Amino acid sequence: MNTTFVQGGLRGGPVDALTTPADLDRWIEEHAEAFPRELIERATDRATTFHVEEFRRLREALRELSRACTAEEPYDEQPVTVVNRDARLAVSWPELGHSGAPGPVVRWVEADPHLILLGMVAVSGVELLAGPRRHEVRACAAPGCILYFVKSHRRREWCTPGCGNRVRVARHHDRRRS
Numbered sequence: 579m580n581t582t583f584v585q586g587g588l589r590g591g592p593v594d595a596l597t598t599p600a601d602l603d604r605w606i607e608e609h610a611e612a613f614p615r616e617l618i619e620r621a622t623d624r625a626t627t628f629h630v631e632e633f634r635r636l637r638e639a640l641r642e643l644s645r646a647c648t649a650e651e652p653y654d655e656q657p658v659t660v661v662n663r664d665a666r667l668a669v670s671w672p673e674l675g676h677s678g679a680p681g682p683v684v685r686w687v688e689a690d691p692h693l694i695l696l697g698m699v700a701v702s703g704v705e706l707l708a709g710p711r712r713h714e715v716r717a718c719a720a721p722g723c724i725l726y727f728v729k730s731h732r733r734r735e736w737c738t739p740g741c742g743n744r745v746r747v748a749r750h751h752d753r754r755r756s
Protein backbone atom coordinates (compact mmCIF):
# COMPACT_ATOMS: atom_id res chain seq x y z
CA MET A 579 0.00 0.00 0.00
CA ASN A 580 2.94 2.33 0.58
CA THR A 581 4.10 2.07 -3.05
CA THR A 582 2.07 5.18 -3.81
CA PHE A 583 2.89 8.27 -1.79
CA VAL A 584 3.39 12.03 -1.95
CA GLN A 585 6.92 13.34 -2.13
CA GLY A 586 7.73 16.86 -0.92
CA GLY A 587 4.73 17.42 1.35
CA LEU A 588 1.97 19.88 0.48
CA ARG A 589 3.93 21.40 -2.40
CA GLY A 590 4.99 17.96 -3.60
CA GLY A 591 3.42 15.55 -6.02
CA PRO A 592 2.19 11.98 -6.04
CA VAL A 593 4.73 9.23 -6.76
CA ASP A 594 3.77 5.78 -7.96
CA ALA A 595 6.54 3.26 -7.32
CA LEU A 596 4.57 0.34 -8.77
CA THR A 597 3.97 0.95 -12.47
CA THR A 598 6.32 -1.43 -14.33
CA PRO A 599 7.31 -5.11 -14.04
CA ALA A 600 10.77 -3.94 -12.88
CA ASP A 601 9.08 -2.02 -10.04
CA LEU A 602 7.27 -5.18 -8.96
CA ASP A 603 10.46 -7.26 -9.17
CA ARG A 604 12.19 -4.71 -6.94
CA TRP A 605 9.30 -4.69 -4.46
CA ILE A 606 9.38 -8.50 -4.19
CA GLU A 607 13.15 -8.45 -3.72
CA GLU A 608 12.89 -5.82 -0.98
CA HIS A 609 10.14 -7.76 0.83
CA ALA A 610 11.48 -11.27 0.23
CA GLU A 611 11.77 -11.95 3.95
CA ALA A 612 8.01 -11.53 4.38
CA PHE A 613 7.37 -14.59 2.18
CA PRO A 614 8.31 -18.30 2.32
CA ARG A 615 11.80 -18.81 0.96
CA GLU A 616 10.79 -21.64 -1.40
CA LEU A 617 8.25 -19.30 -3.00
CA ILE A 618 10.79 -16.52 -3.55
CA GLU A 619 13.16 -19.07 -5.05
CA ARG A 620 10.45 -20.11 -7.50
CA ALA A 621 9.63 -16.53 -8.50
CA THR A 622 12.79 -16.20 -10.57
CA ASP A 623 10.97 -15.27 -13.79
CA ARG A 624 10.52 -11.55 -14.28
CA ALA A 625 7.13 -10.09 -13.42
CA THR A 626 4.81 -9.23 -16.33
CA THR A 627 2.49 -6.29 -16.97
CA PHE A 628 -0.39 -8.65 -16.08
CA HIS A 629 1.16 -9.18 -12.62
CA VAL A 630 1.62 -5.42 -12.17
CA GLU A 631 -2.06 -4.81 -13.02
CA GLU A 632 -3.15 -7.43 -10.50
CA PHE A 633 -0.94 -6.02 -7.72
CA ARG A 634 -2.16 -2.48 -8.49
CA ARG A 635 -5.81 -3.57 -8.33
CA LEU A 636 -5.17 -5.20 -4.94
CA ARG A 637 -3.34 -2.08 -3.73
CA GLU A 638 -6.30 0.13 -4.68
CA ALA A 639 -8.72 -2.24 -2.95
CA LEU A 640 -6.60 -2.32 0.25
CA ARG A 641 -6.24 1.47 0.25
CA GLU A 642 -10.01 1.93 -0.13
CA LEU A 643 -10.70 -0.61 2.64
CA SER A 644 -8.15 1.10 4.90
CA ARG A 645 -9.85 4.42 4.25
CA ALA A 646 -13.22 2.90 5.19
CA CYS A 647 -11.60 1.25 8.22
CA THR A 648 -10.15 4.53 9.56
CA ALA A 649 -13.48 6.31 8.85
CA GLU A 650 -15.32 3.49 10.66
CA GLU A 651 -17.45 2.93 7.57
CA PRO A 652 -18.60 -0.50 6.35
CA TYR A 653 -16.41 -2.04 3.64
CA ASP A 654 -17.70 -1.68 0.06
CA GLU A 655 -18.54 -4.82 -1.90
CA GLN A 656 -16.18 -4.13 -4.82
CA PRO A 657 -12.82 -3.95 -2.94
CA VAL A 658 -13.93 -6.80 -0.69
CA THR A 659 -14.48 -8.96 -3.79
CA VAL A 660 -11.00 -8.08 -5.14
CA VAL A 661 -9.25 -8.96 -1.86
CA ASN A 662 -11.21 -12.17 -1.32
CA ARG A 663 -10.62 -13.38 -4.89
CA ASP A 664 -6.86 -12.71 -4.54
CA ALA A 665 -6.68 -14.34 -1.10
CA ARG A 666 -7.70 -17.65 -2.70
CA LEU A 667 -4.46 -17.62 -4.73
CA ALA A 668 -2.52 -18.28 -1.51
CA VAL A 669 -4.17 -21.65 -0.81
CA SER A 670 -1.52 -24.22 0.13
CA TRP A 671 -1.10 -27.56 1.88
CA PRO A 672 1.86 -29.40 3.44
CA GLU A 673 3.19 -32.68 2.04
CA LEU A 674 5.60 -35.27 3.34
CA GLY A 675 9.00 -35.05 1.70
CA HIS A 676 10.39 -37.71 -0.69
CA SER A 677 13.77 -39.48 -0.76
CA GLY A 678 14.44 -39.57 2.95
CA ALA A 679 13.67 -35.92 3.79
CA PRO A 680 10.69 -35.85 6.17
CA GLY A 681 9.42 -32.47 4.92
CA PRO A 682 6.98 -30.88 5.18
CA VAL A 683 7.03 -29.54 1.63
CA VAL A 684 4.57 -26.70 0.97
CA ARG A 685 2.46 -26.99 -2.20
CA TRP A 686 0.27 -24.29 -3.68
CA VAL A 687 -2.89 -24.72 -5.77
CA GLU A 688 -1.86 -21.76 -7.96
CA ALA A 689 1.08 -22.47 -10.30
CA ASP A 690 2.23 -18.88 -10.95
CA PRO A 691 4.53 -17.84 -8.06
CA HIS A 692 3.80 -14.13 -8.62
CA LEU A 693 0.08 -14.77 -8.18
CA ILE A 694 0.77 -16.76 -5.00
CA LEU A 695 2.70 -13.73 -3.66
CA LEU A 696 -0.28 -11.55 -4.60
CA GLY A 697 -2.50 -13.97 -2.70
CA MET A 698 -0.33 -13.74 0.39
CA VAL A 699 -0.50 -9.94 0.35
CA ALA A 700 -4.30 -10.24 0.12
CA VAL A 701 -4.34 -12.67 3.06
CA SER A 702 -2.31 -10.27 5.20
CA GLY A 703 -4.84 -7.58 4.21
CA VAL A 704 -7.69 -9.81 5.41
CA GLU A 705 -5.87 -10.55 8.66
CA LEU A 706 -5.31 -6.84 9.31
CA LEU A 707 -8.67 -5.45 8.16
CA ALA A 708 -10.77 -8.18 9.77
CA GLY A 709 -8.59 -8.76 12.83
CA PRO A 710 -8.29 -7.01 16.19
CA ARG A 711 -5.57 -4.65 14.89
CA ARG A 712 -8.02 -3.02 12.44
CA HIS A 713 -8.80 -0.57 15.25
CA GLU A 714 -5.17 0.56 15.08
CA VAL A 715 -5.15 1.40 11.35
CA ARG A 716 -4.59 5.14 10.90
CA ALA A 717 -4.29 7.61 8.06
CA CYS A 718 -1.11 9.66 8.46
CA ALA A 719 -2.01 13.08 9.89
CA ALA A 720 0.84 14.95 8.15
CA PRO A 721 -0.46 17.51 5.61
CA GLY A 722 -0.37 16.09 2.09
CA CYS A 723 0.53 12.55 3.17
CA ILE A 724 -1.68 9.76 1.78
CA LEU A 725 -0.25 6.77 3.68
CA TYR A 726 -1.86 4.45 6.19
CA PHE A 727 -0.08 2.75 9.05
CA VAL A 728 -0.79 0.49 12.00
CA LYS A 729 -0.43 2.39 15.26
CA SER A 730 2.43 0.57 16.94
CA HIS A 731 2.48 2.69 20.10
CA ARG A 732 0.01 4.96 21.82
CA ARG A 733 1.48 8.31 20.81
CA ARG A 734 2.26 7.46 17.19
CA GLU A 735 0.60 9.95 14.80
CA TRP A 736 2.72 9.69 11.65
CA CYS A 737 3.45 7.01 9.05
CA THR A 738 7.20 7.62 9.34
CA PRO A 739 9.57 9.79 11.40
CA GLY A 740 10.01 11.84 8.18
CA CYS A 741 6.36 12.95 8.28
CA GLY A 742 6.64 13.74 12.00
CA ASN A 743 9.71 15.91 11.37
CA ARG A 744 7.99 17.71 8.52
CA VAL A 745 5.05 18.59 10.78
CA ARG A 746 7.35 19.75 13.61
CA VAL A 747 9.31 21.98 11.23
CA ALA A 748 6.06 23.47 9.83
CA ARG A 749 4.76 24.15 13.37
CA HIS A 750 8.05 25.82 14.28
CA HIS A 751 7.79 28.11 11.21
CA ASP A 752 4.17 28.94 12.05
CA ARG A 753 5.14 29.91 15.59
CA ARG A 754 7.96 32.14 14.34
CA ARG A 755 5.66 33.81 11.81
CA SER A 756 2.97 34.55 14.40
Ligand SMILES: [Zn+2]
Binds near residue numbers: 725
Ligand atom coordinates in the same frame (compact mmCIF):
# COMPACT_ATOMS: atom_id res chain seq x y z
ZN1 LIG B 1 2.93 10.33 6.45
